[in-house]
Amino acid sequence: MKQRCSLGLCAALLSVSALAADSYQLDTIASDLHYPWALAPLADGSFLVTERTGQLKKLSASGETLFSIQPALPELYVAAQGGLLDMLLLPDFAASGRLLLSYSCGTQAANSTCLASATLRADQLADIQPLFQAKPLRRGAAHYGGRMVLLPDNTVLLTLGDGFDYREQAQNKANHLGKIVRLQLDGAAPTNNPFVNEPATAPEIYTLGHRNVQGIVFDSLNQQVYSHEHGPRGGDELNLLRAGSNYGWPVATQGIDYTGARISPYTEFSGMTNPLYVWTPSIAPSGMALYQHQRYPQWQGNVFITALAGKRLHRLELVEGQVVAEHIMLAELDSRLRDVRSGPDGAVYVLTDSAQGKLLRVTPP
Template identity: 35%
Template sequence: MKHFIFITIFFFSLSIFSQNKEYELIVPGLKNPWGFTFLPDNSMLISEKDGRLIHFKNGKKTQVTNLPKIYVRGQGGFMDVEIHPNYKENGWIYFTFASSEGSGSGGNTTLMRAKLKDNELINKEILYKAYPNTTRGQHFGSRITFDAKNHVYFSIGDRGNRDVNPQDITRDCGKIYRLNDDGSIPKDNPFVNNKNAKKAIYSYGHRNPQGMEMNPFTNEIWAHEHGPKGGDEINIIQKGENYGWPKVSYGINYSGTKFTDKTSAPGMKSPIHYWTPSIAPSGMAFINSDKYGKWKGNLLVGSLKFQYVSRCILKGNKVFKEVKLLKDIGRVRSIEQGLDGFIYIGVENLGIVRLLPQ
């Protein structure tokens, strides 16, 4: 009888453990899965920051060949990867990486598109290269997303030059850019008629945006960005707007000193949400499927610093409440909703996991 009770309790405990499991590991053995995307056959393209592109199919990882030369330094390397909304028809893959192309030492963020054939990149085209090159190792950005009209958006951080780049529309960096899908400048971009401006700029005054998605419920572009010590932000990106960095911020210098007393100012957009202390946000996805019940419509944001996923419950355009998921899983770098409606999360030194409904 005692043995029966012990066995019953043992299997009941296993059942409880199974029910509480939050995730399952889908792609193991990744170092820094900076970005990933799903191809129509449900295979995955995964960018490793150290300069590799991996095609994961049928449980096997194959390295894609004929990549561009990638400048790996500090926070820079091979960064985001995204497919065109009409990938089935045109086959275009878009990715951002740090490149040393052009004059000057160091590198800067670049947007390229290419096609995939037999695990080799072909038809490579550079659509945008930020200048000047610099050996600074911080704030490369860089997420990619598309809007409902197939414009491609991508972010570039201020590259550690906060007092020059973000507020100057004649300079790259500290911006979110918008291009037509072929790399040409949309005629209705906000600064096309400004003689000296960078015509691809869509918004400015950003520090280091490492999360960006089109909200599938409103078609707005949402982005989050790293603050300094405190002041990470979520913003809704609007045409031609100034998001304030470093004139306004909820953060302070890493040393503890202040660089501004202002958290808002006329002509500068305020965030819809901010974190103090900083969570170091990376990766972003809206839950747009029925797989997670009442979680549909929530926004997921990864935390590098505290190693969890924040489930942001929204009321309109405000974060009403946050719930921590996958606590202590590791540094969360990237988040995507798969073709199957499940949420997938890239975790440094772990791999890509599937979030299980609770």
């Protein structure tokens, strides 16, 4: 099986197609969002949306803003790529209103990725409790990660970036930079994490060797976790996650530095896990959704990925954990796309990334 490929190298191995706009139906639900970052479609047809600038909004099924909250998150730091990031609705959310929020915290000189729990009651966010802060603190305002997914055992995977200027730390198991961590709902490290008994190692680490992971999903049918991450110039990756695995950054990469310099002579390295799929040139993957709904069987099991620099929605067909076809959608919008989620109605919902961000609904024609 081909383990590493780019759009150019894989042309003979899989189908890559650009879908015409008439091959799907596109509807605009809302068009007045301010740099939206994460989306949660609710069972009643409404939506929760985070805006990177610090707002949590609820929209009606028709896109009307029902309320807008500025959560009192401890030391929320809004700058460049930082701010209010992802949200994760806990299994009892419908009854309890419990959710998790990831965000950047601190100051320009010393900041990090933080996680907090809260309770949504009517149009208020209460009981905000800090749960976790990635260590060490760093300068700048880039590469926070921040995406979350809930596993069947009620632990949470939280993605963390390498801080941009600290890429070598992605291989240092003493800290959280360039890692994916696994946490209990109270923020503690589970006792069965892969490195929990290893000396001088952060016990929360689940996987390491990442650059900036901004998409993660759990495949409930196959009990697998997929993530994607930003490469530098080239080398964006789709990965199948295994506890304790090292995904190579910056030792092994198909990307080069923004200056054009070579980051590493290695595209793969012994003991490090190769990605399932690589995009070169970069698409800048952001959100990610795994479609597991019966309404549109032609999408069943497909992975949807939004792209920022690439300004596309990528639909990947997977067979036995391998990408066999890629379909390019929404190119006609020429818009940066931030997040994608599958709704309870079977539609796919997409957020655009701008000061006048949109919530879009995508369905087959």
